[in-house]
Amino acid sequence: MANYFYKSSAPATVGIVRSFYVMKDSLSAQLIALGVHFGGKVAPMRDVDSHFAGGVKLNGGAELDVHWCRPDDHGYRTLRTAAKPEKGISKEERAAIRAEHERLVALWNEHCPARLSTTEYWDRLGVNSGSLWLCGGVKFELDGTAYFLLGFQINKAEHDAQIAAGQPSSGWIDGAVEILASEYETARLAKLKAIEVANA
Numbered sequence: 056m057a058n059y060f061y062k063s064s065a066p067a068t069v070g071i072v073r074s075f076y077v078m079k080d081s082l083s084a085q086l087i088a089l090g091v092h093f094g095g096k097v098a099p100m101r102d103v104d105s106h107f108a109g110g111v112k113l114n115g116g117a118e119l120d121v122h123w124c125r126p127d128d129h130g131y132r133t134l135r136t137a138a139k140p141e142k143g144i145s146k147e148e149r150a151a152i153r154a155e156h157e158r159l160v161a162l163w164n165e166h167c168p169a170r171l172s173t174t175e176y177w178d179r180l181g182v183n184s185g186s187l188w189l190c191g192g193v194k195f196e197l198d199g200t201a202y203f204l205l206g207f208q209i210n211k212a213e214h215d216a217q218i219a220a221g222q223p224s225s226g227w228i229d230g231a232v233e234i235l236a237s238e239y240e241t242a243r244l245a246k247l248k249a250i251e252v253a254n255a
């Protein structure tokens with residue numbers, strides 16, 4: 056599959072990309088805070104449409120199974136929808152377990168951040184989300200320029216003609232110009248370096 060590389064310095068485009076990463080940083084901070092409430096690191100997860108909270112890496116063994124699903128391959132557990140008390144315990148013990156589970160669920164619901172939709176930001180940029188889901192796309196901002204890697208080509212004249220004809224379009228990003236892969240890669244490495252320096 057071919058990749059296509061673009062950049063844009065249009066203020067609105069750069070602003071949308073920046074705002075996405077501001078929200079992504081906010082989500083990361085909220086995941087750390089969520090983990091504090093449960094005593095373990097929360098896995099940052101993503102799917103084709105969003106970033107969201109995954110399971111929690113908890114210290115402990117089988118005693119956690121009453122409230123938490125078994126750990127995944129990376130050691131993260133997700134909270135069960137309902138408690139799973141062991142057999143042979145008293146009615147009072149069952150009631151206490153259920154009450155504790157209700158507390159855990161309420162705590163999760165109170166502090167778990169909302170999903171961050173990637174589609175919302177691509178829509179604001181003017182890119183067809185269906186094309187993204189099929190072919191992929193990456194965006195980032197560096198020094199006032201937004202960079203894009205897309206698994207499909209965008210063309211303003213073609214986009215305008217398709218819209219005028221009432222046909223579907225892959226979309227268009229305001230101010231976008233096509234660039235070489237080498238220019239994109241240079242910017243990508245500079246962005247990674249800037250992140251590394253900021254986190255040092």
